Amino acid sequence: MISYIFIILISYLLGSIPFGLIITRVAKGVDIREYGSGNIGATNAYRVMGFGMGVMVALCDIGKGYISVFLAQQFFGSEAALILILAGLAAIAGHNWPIFLKFDGGRGVATSVGVLISLLPKAVLIAFFAWLVVVITTRYVSLGSIVGAILIPILALIFNSPTAYVGLGLTISIFVVYRHRPNIRRLLAGEENKIGWNMDVGKKEE
DSSP, rough: OOHHHHHHHHHHHHHHHHHHHHHHHHHHHHHHHHGGGGSSHHHHHHHHHHHHHHHHHHHHHHHHOOOOOEEEEEEEEOOOOOHHHHHHHHHHHHHHHHHGGGOOOOOHHHHHHHHHHOHHHHHHHHHOOOHHHHHHHHHOHHHHHHHHHHHHHHHHHHOOOOOHHHHHHHHHHHHHHHHHHHHHHHHTTOOOOOOTTTOOOTBBBB
């Protein structure tokens, strides 16, 4: 039990590392929370700082989820589904509600992808292509993320994944959609920002 708690705590702290804030502050000397959507995730980093910065933040956030599951696998083995799932969820929770930023974090998409790469690789690969198609055709990253998240548990069922991992996919799907509530409201109102728009420096969306 102590080992479980240790891994969950480490995973949460790892997920709490605000790479979007750290990278943009070190590279550009700015606080990304003061620009664009105010979010610390890869999409806002891309909008505000460019493609390269967005990719760097995305890879680091994906890495948080992947490493958390990887560490759990090293301690408990690949068959210990419960602790692998808990470690992954702890990392996602850390990104969404990071202790280092007074529990005000990102949407959790990239970190969720890292977790799913470890546990549901086929499902996340197809969901990624669906995300890509939606983003390319609509230029709405948020809509692509929502569609991809909804597909995960469906694909997990199609691929006959273990029931526990299907449950994880469903949980992550709900998690991602819940965190995108402001985006959903803006999408319905036709006010959501599309990628490629230049945000005014110093101006934060309401």
